[in-house]
Amino acid sequence: MQPEPFRDIAHVGSVELFTPVPERTRDFFVDLMAMKEVHRQGDSIYxxxxxxxxSYTVKITGRDRAGVGRTFLRAASPQALRRRVEAIEAAGLGSGWSEDEFGLGPVFLFADPDGHDMGVYYETERYVAPDEHRPSLKNQASRFPGRGANIRRLDHVNYLAADVAAAGEFMTGVLGARPTERIVNDDGSPAAVWFSVCNKSYDLVYTSDWLGARGRLHHAAFATDTREDILRAADVFLEAGIHIETGPHKHAIQQTFFLYVWEPGGNRIELxxxxxxxILAPDWEVVTWTQAERAKGQAWxxxxxxxxxTHGTPVIE
Structure with missing residues (x-):
């Protein structure tokens, strides 16, 4: 059964990544992932x-250590925004409104039970391509870049959490997400849960932090049009000296074709x-994977x- 407030969150809008080398992280996203720099403000590059x-997909912010900053979620309507703000406040996790976020209207700031910063909003500034990037087809935001990984959009964010069960209760009970797949330990506790806020198979993921730490990032993921884009990106990363951690290959869970790399600041990035x-079924039944099934490896x-x-950001020695 899906939660009653399902679809109050329309999608994951953007994510902030902390990095000790912001210019190098910027070059990774612009030169290799085929994004465009659109704005600078303070110590952040958009x-x-x-x-x-x-108006933007990733906010790159200079910090002494890598990690995830704020994840921004767009509500489906002003009414949906009000409902989710009320639920967040009732859970005691809100920290008030901000009107200082580039490209966004009022954003209600909050944190999940594990300490990951988030913001929910409705009003947003739509991207307008400059003449040199104006597309031939008026139903896309910008001209196809035809270089690097050709990243089309942000796909999902995977958080590390000290208490996956508590994070899951927050996702379903407060934000209205629905679980689609999960890994369950032999003792019955959740090791990881994949959540969807729309018809995508997943948008937000919580994975147990092996150190028991709070507020860390496992990875941020970005979608390509084709598997071939990912295969070409592997060659691009190889030539650029980017650390390729694993893949290209296919996950068993969610059946996603993947490549994992570490951007220059140390954050794990998935293509x-x-x-x-x-996920089209309104009564989708959560797919459960056991530890023994996961030990078999990926799909192939x-x-x-x-x-x-073991790797998460910020890195804990």
């Missing part, structure tokens, strides 16, 4: 994926393609490498 209808897989037999379980 970059835009070619078919994102909103992903889920094909045409959508690739074993999950050790750093996939």
């Amino acid at each position: 970059v835009h994926a070619w078919d994102d209808y909103e 992903c393609n889920a094909g045409a897989r959508l 037999g690739l074993k999950t490498i050790e750093t996939f379980h």
Whole structure:
């Protein structure tokens, strides 16, 4: 059964990444992921994926350590925004309104139970391509870049959490997301849960932090049109000296074709393609994977490498 407030959140709008080398992280997204720099403000650089209808896709912020900053969620309507704000406040996790976010109207700031910063909003500034990037087809945001990974949009964010169960209760009970797949430990506790806020198979993920730490990032993921874009990106990253952690390959969970790399600041970045897989059933039953099933590896037999379980940002020595 899906939660009653399902679809009050329309989609994940953008994500902020902390990095100790903001200019190098900017070059990674612009030169290799084929995004465009659209704005600078304070110690932040804003970059835009070619078919994102909103004004930016990633906010790159200079910090002493890598990690995830604020994730921005767009509400489906002003009424949906009010409902989610009321639910967040009732949960005691809100921290008030901000009108200082580039490209966004009023944003209600809050944190999940694990300490990951988030913001929910409705009013947004739509991207208008400058003449040199104006598309031939008026139903896309910008001209197809034809270089690097050709990233089309932000796909999902995977958080590390000390308490996956508590994060899951927040996702369903407060934000109205629905779980689509999960990994369950032998003792019955959740090791990871994938949540959807729309018809995509997943938008937000919580994975158990092996250190028991709070507020860390596992990875941010970006969607390509085709698997071939990811295969070409692997060659692009190889030539650029970017650390390729694992893949290209296909996940068993969610069946996503993937490539994982570490951007220069240290954050894990996934390039992903889920094909045409959508969750259309209104009464979708959560798919559960056991520890034994996960030990078999990925869809085509690739074993999950050790750093996939141990690396998170900020790095804890």
